[in-house]
Amino acid sequence: MMADLVTGFSAWLIDSPIRSARSHGSGHVKRSVGRVILRLQTADGLTGWGEAAPWAPFGNTAETALAALRHVLLPGLVGTDARRIGARMADCAGALAGHSDAKAAIEMALWDIAGKRLGAPVSELFGGLVRDSIPLSFSIADPDFDADMGRAREMFAQGHRILKIKTGFLDHAEDLRRLTVLREGLPGLDLRVDYNQGLAPYDALRKLRDVEAFAPTFIEQPVPRGQEATLAMLAAALDAPVLADESVTSPEEMLRAVREGFADAVSIKLMKSGGLIAGRAIDAIAAAAGAPSYGGTLWEGGIALAAAAHLLATLPNCTLGCEFYMPSYALVRDIVPDVLRAGGGVVQVPSGAGLGVEVDMDVLRSQAVESF
Ligand code: MG
Numbered sequence: 411m412m413a414d415l416v417t418g419f420s421a422w423l424i425d426s427p428i429r430s431a432r433s434h435g436s437g438h439v440k441r442s443v444g445r446v447i448l449r450l451q452t453a454d455g456l457t458g459w460g461e462a463a464p465w466a467p468f469g470n471t472a473e474t475a476l477a478a479l480r481h482v483l484l485p486g487l488v489g490t491d492a493r494r495i496g497a498r499m500a501d502c503a504g505a506l507a508g509h510s511d512a513k514a515a516i517e518m519a520l521w522d523i524a525g526k527r528l529g530a531p532v533s534e535l536f537g538g539l540v541r542d543s544i545p546l547s548f549s550i551a552d553p554d555f556d557a558d559m560g561r562a563r564e565m566f567a568q569g570h571r572i573l574k575i576k577t578g579f580l581d582h583a584e585d586l587r588r589l590t591v592l593r594e595g596l597p598g599l600d601l602r603v604d605y606n607q608g609l610a611p612y613d614a615l616r617k618l619r620d621v622e623a624f625a626p627t628f629i630e631q632p633v634p635r636g637q638e639a640t641l642a643m644l645a646a647a648l649d650a651p652v653l654a655d656e657s658v659t660s661p662e663e664m665l666r667a668v669r670e671g672f673a674d675a676v677s678i679k680l681m682k683s684g685g686l687i688a689g690r691a692i693d694a695i696a697a698a699a700g701a702p703s704y705g706g707t708l709w710e711g712g713i714a715l716a717a718a719a720h721l722l723a724t725l726p727n728c729t730l731g732c733e734f735y736m737p738s739y740a741l742v743r744d745i746v747p748d749v750l751r752a753g754g755g756v757v758q759v760p761s762g763a764g765l766g767v768e769v770d771m772d773v774l775r776s777q778a779v780e781s782f
Contacts (some may be wrong), residue, residue: 413454414493415525419472419484420449423476424777426711427742430553430558432551433576439553443709443736444472445513447745448479452492458523459746459769460515461713463681467607468656470511478509480701480782483516493527495520498694501686509658510684511708517685518717518765525764530767532720536690539723543756544705545731546740547602548570555588562596563738572600572731578608578632582617589624604630607656611640615647622650628704628730631655641672651675653708653730659683661691668699675730677706678722680714682716686721697727705732712737712746715757716765719750723759732757745774 426443433439448460457754462479464470470478486505490498498520525532533539548565550573552558562573575592577585591782592601603626609617611633618632628651633640635656645652651674658664658673659682667673676696683689693703705722707715715734737744738752744766750757760766 412491413452414491415453416450416487416490416492417453418451419487420781421476421479421484422447422774422778422781423472424745424774425776425779426744428740429746430552431554432549432740433553433579440548440709443711444742445709445711445714446472446475446479446515446597447769448515448519450487450492450523452523455525455715456526458492458519458521458526459710459713459765459767460517460519460522462511462515463708463710463714464511465681465708468682470509475509475512475515475778476780478506478512479515482506483509483512487516492520492523495524496687499687513680513684514680514714517687518680518714521686521717522764522767529763531684531761531763532717533724533759536686536721536724539759540726541723541759543758544719544723544734545572546570546733546735546752546755546757547574547733548735549573549733550575550588550592559595565755566596566599568754571598572602572755573680574602574604574630574733577621578605580651582620586620589621593624600627601625602627602630604655605632607631607634609633611637614640615644618644618648618650622648626650628653630677631657632702638666638670638672641656642670645672645674653677653704658692661688661695664692664695668695668701673701675702675704677704678718678728679706679708680718680721686717689718690725693725693727700731703727703735704730707733707736707742710736711741711744712749713765713767713769716746716749716760717768719757720765743773745769745777
């Protein structure tokens with residue numbers, strides 16, 4: 411048998427408690443995070459890890475990711491060549507539409523195997539580092555704003571300078587009050603604003619002119635996906651850059667964003683793009699248009715964020731930092747020791763072979779709800 415064939419897989423649906431409640435809008439407050447952890451094995455005994463961290467507003471949950479992996483994507487993977495990652499992702503695309511989170515889990519597991527086979531970190535397979543660490547943004551997303559401000563002050567004292575506040579799900583006056591507290595309380599702050607699609611197109615510009623007065627580095631996804639004409643109008647009317655998140659999930663959508671002028675900047679998330687290869691393609695199109703990229707997250711833990719860090723640290727155009735704070739600042743205990751080692755306002759890019767992560771099987775089993 412060829413040594414590089416995929417011979418087996420295991421997957422765990424896990425539920426991981428988080429340290430404090432988090433809300434990213436949509437009226438939903440999270441207290442734990444459901445994810446799927448994937449392990450692939452090859453005939454020569456290599457193991458690759460992947461993670462799917464779905465976000466329900468994008469159409470998937472951990473349960474649907476697990477089902478897509480179990481019934482469609484993984485059975486088709488067994489017996490195929492693990493080295494041919496582009497071909498494997500084409501197989502996945504042909505087998506099932508959507509389910510970008512499950513596909514991302516497969517792709518990162520294949521890169522993990524490829525790196526381990528070559529004894530190189532995944533970042534080297536993507537051309538090598540252009541930065542050793544990535545500036546870190548922490549999100550003000552606790553329904554208890556004062557609690558998050560306390561955390562932010564502590565992080566600020568340790569050298570942290572980037573914060574992103576979730577806006578648009580309380581009333582506008584309260585958003586402006588919070589922005590005032592941030593601006594007055596933390597001089598020198600690199601402040602970003604993320605509406606998570608929270609504004610109605612009809613009065614978005616009026617509200618954003620108020621927000622723009624706080625000089626945010628960017629305003630992320632003010633109006634819903636599907637309202638790209640309004641997004642383009644806002645990008646043209648505002649001085650503050652408009653960053654597209656939910657409106658750009660694929661290279662095709664990034665190309666459309668360039669043509670229609672609705673993204674001054676873009677967030678790259680492996681869970682949106684369905685893996686590293688497509689994430690890099692989004693960045694390449696954005697770079698060609700002069701739009702910098704940013705490392706976004708849904709609710710990923712250490713495996714998926716390690717994969718994203720390996721990729722983003724190789725992209726010269728990814729100049730807006732990342733929000734990979736879950737393992738260090740939000741999860742009570744991740745299933746992998748924290749390889750990103752967030753501190754001093756940056757995350758470190760893992761240096762071990764493959765993704766550079768090692769799963770603690772006891773923690774994995776203790777958080778598992780279902781497995782196969
Ligand atoms: Mg966002």
